[in-house]
Amino acid sequence: MMKYLKKYWFFCLLAPLFMIGEVSMDLIQPDMMADIVDNGVLKSDINLIITVGIRMILFVMLGGFAGVMCGVFANIAAQGFGNDLRKDLFSKIMSLSFQQTDKISTGSLVTRLTNDVTQVQNMVMMSVRGLVRNSVMFVGGILMLYRQSPKFAVIAACGLPFIVVFVTFFLKKASPLFAIVQKKLDGINNVMQEDVAGARVVKAYVKEEHELKRFDAANEALCTENLRVQTLLAFMSPCMNIVLNLCIVAVILVGGMTVKNGGSMTPGSVMAGITYLSQILHGVTFMANIFQTFTRAKASADRINEVLNSPEIIMDGTYEELGNKRNDRADQKGEIEFRNVSFAYPESSGEKVLENISFTVKQGETLAIIGATGCGKSSVVKLIPRFYDVTEGAIFVDGRNVKDYKLKDLRKKISIVLQKAELYSRPIEANIRWGKKDATPWEIKSAAKIAQADDFICASKYGYHTMVSEGGHSLSGGQKQRISIARAVLKEHEILIFDDSTSALDLKTEAMLYEALRTQCPGTTKIIIAQRIASVKDADRIAVMDEGRISALGTHEELMRNSEIYRDIYKSQLKEGGEF
Ligand SMILES: Nc1ncnc2c1ncn2[C@@H]1O[C@H](COP(=O)(O)OP(=O)(O)O)[C@@H](O)[C@H]1O
Numbered sequence: 304m305m306k307y308l309k310k311y312w313f314f315c316l317l318a319p320l321f322m323i324g325e326v327s328m329d330l331i332q333p334d335m336m337a338d339i340v341d342n343g344v345l346k347s348d349i350n351l352i353i354t355v356g357i358r359m360i361l362f363v364m365l366g367g368f369a370g371v372m373c374g375v376f377a378n379i380a381a382q383g384f385g386n387d388l389r390k391d392l393f394s395k396i397m398s399l400s401f402q403q404t405d406k407i408s409t410g411s412l413v414t415r416l417t418n419d420v421t422q423v424q425n426m427v428m429m430s431v432r433g434l435v436r437n438s439v440m441f442v443g444g445i446l447m448l449y450r451q452s453p454k455f456a457v458i459a460a461c462g463l464p465f466i467v468v469f470v471t472f473f474l475k476k477a478s479p480l481f482a483i484v485q486k487k488l489d490g491i492n493n494v495m496q497e498d499v500a501g502a503r504v505v506k507a508y509v510k511e512e513h514e515l516k517r518f519d520a521a522n523e524a525l526c527t528e529n530l531r532v533q534t535l536l537a538f539m540s541p542c543m544n545i546v547l548n549l550c551i552v553a554v555i556l557v558g559g560m561t562v563k564n565g566g567s568m569t570p571g572s573v574m575a576g577i578t579y580l581s582q583i584l585h586g587v588t589f590m591a592n593i594f595q596t597f598t599r600a601k602a603s604a605d606r607i608n609e610v611l612n613s614p615e616i617i618m619d620g621t622y623e624e625l626g627n628k629r630n631d632r633a634d635q636k637g638e639i640e641f642r643n644v645s646f647a648y649p650e651s652s653g654e655k656v657l658e659n660i661s662f663t664v665k666q667g668e669t670l671a672i673i674g675a676t677g678c679g680k681s682s683v684v685k686l687i688p689r690f691y692d693v694t695e696g697a698i699f700v701d702g703r704n705v706k707d708y709k710l711k712d713l714r715k716k717i718s719i720v721l722q723k724a725e726l727y728s729r730p731i732e733a734n735i736r737w738g739k740k741d742a743t744p745w746e747i748k749s750a751a752k753i754a755q756a757d758d759f760i761c762a763s764k765y766g767y768h769t770m771v772s773e774g775g776h777s778l779s780g781g782q783k784q785r786i787s788i789a790r791a792v793l794k795e796h797e798i799l800i801f802d803d804s805t806s807a808l809d810l811k812t813e814a815m816l817y818e819a820l821r822t823q824c825p826g827t828t829k830i831i832i833a834q835r836i837a838s839v840k841d842a843d844r845i846a847v848m849d850e851g852r853i854s855a856l857g858t859h860e861e862l863m864r865n866s867e868i869y870r871d872i873y874k875s876q877l878k879e880g881g882e883f
């Protein structure tokens with residue numbers, strides 16, 4: 304994490320320098336005060352009081368200026384550090400594979416990106432300001448104290464070990480608790496994330512109270528943990544204060560006796576001694592707070608590092624697409640081959656979701672996949688752009704193992720419309736443009752036409768500039784699906800994959816969509832997952848999946864003859880809808 308500070312080394316250096324300036328001014332004050340008491344007040348020298356007094360004011364102002372400068376530079380360093388760290392963390396989170404985001408919850412990722420970064424940022428701020436301030440205060444204070452009287456220094460030396468013991472004791476106890484606190488914060492963010500995103504479902508099921516209870520539980524848990532840490536730390540300050548005050552009493556006693564017995568001390572130096580001592584010991588108390596920030600930041604830094612250092616599970620292959628042949632249609636084939644593919648989700652207990660899947664889809668061909676929910680249809684297509692890697696067997700695109708491609712090159716070939724249509728809060732036009740940054744309005748319109756979205760878009764008041772609300776809530780399911788399809792069609796691709804992407808369309812619109820695809824994108828290889836036979840019966844070939852296996856593969860007519868499962872699906876759908 305240090306590497307993020309490197310960029311700001313200049314400010315990290317300047318801030319402490321100014322801080323030293325500020326502390327020096329603070330340290331001179333008691334000495335001058337002693338001067339005023341001993342030589343001004345006790346000897347009734349008004350001139351000395353005025354000159355030293357003016358000097359004190361000047362020094363205070365100088366110190367104040369240095370303090371401001373230090374604050375400014377420390378902030379530049381800390382904010383810059385936090386900014387860079389957050390940026391990298393975000394880009395790392397974006398690059399995490401599905402497997403990794405399945406494991407670390409969304410809430411936790413949000414906490415890490417916000418609260419944890421802030422904790423570490425605070426630590427940077429504390430280090431360049433507080434740590435320097437208090438170390439200088441401590442060392443300088445001891446020196447100045449020694450100058451007033453070595454006896455005072457001895458008293459301070461007696462008090463110190465107690466303070467060190469207290470600080471170590473409390474922080475050792477607190478540090479594991481901080482990690483727990485952050486975890487509880489994850490809990491809150493998880494509930495919040497789910498409920499804010501799923502507010503409609505919560506309302507539909509009238510589950511507000513239930514979710515409130517769930518939130519309360521998470522909130523309560525955070526509160527309890529925080530209380531535990533803070534109660535523990537609440538003991539720290541009073542313990543240190545007792546030591547501090549005992550030391551001050553000792554200084555007054557020793558100093559007072561020496562002055563009374565006509566020793567080498569003056570009332571002014573006793574006063575200065577008391578001030579130095581409280582400066583030193585306050586410094587130590589502050590240090591304790593800083594260490595507390597450190598322990599807390601350490602817990603946060605670990606959590607950030609866990610994400611930053613998470614290995615790239617899905618790695619680039621070594622094969623480079625030669626030159627810029629993307630526009631060379633002849634070179635784009637889009638052939639897909641599954642060779643004995645088996646797959647189990649990484650976090651599951653090794654239970655295979657797909658078993659021994661083999662098939663080939665030639666360029667321009669349309670393969671439909673049909674089967675009961677949960678039989679593994681989505682899993683099949685998620686393997687092609689390597690959202691997950693196969694457990695056994697291999698997948699080939701254009702005759703090359705998908706693992707050999709650079710991820711970017713592989714994913715450029717594939718346009719996939721996921722089962723859940725995700726739209727972003729921006730105009731419809733921008734949502735479609737997502738597929739191709741430099742698309743012309745005409746290209747966007749024709750993509751929308753293929754997706755059968757043009758009609759309803761143009762019918763709305765603002766046309767392509769209609770804003771889509773967050774998550775696409777302002778659109779119907781079928782409209783969302785058609786916009787997602789337009790986005791996928793617009794993206795340059797050799798392979799087009801629809802994962803149950805037309806489920807919310809009526810049969811007529813769906814048929815028109817497939818017809819448009821057939822005529823407008825003849826060279827594209829298509830894989831279409833669907834629930835309805837009506838959606839798939841015109842495909843070149845249909846794969847019938849059953850419990851992770853392909854139980855039959857062929858045209859509609861062939862399957863009607865040979866596959867019992869297919870016939871069952873056919874009959875059940877015919878019964879429901881009569882003519883589909
Ligand atoms: N991210 C995941 N982690 C673990 N198991 C999963 C994950 N996604 C899906 N599954 C499991 O894999 C099986 C197949 O799911 P899926 O391919 O989505 O089915 P389909 O698309 O045919 O409805 C299901 O039993 C499901 O529980």
Ligand SMILES: [Mg+2]
Nearest residue numbers: 680681722803
């Ligand atoms: Mg699915």
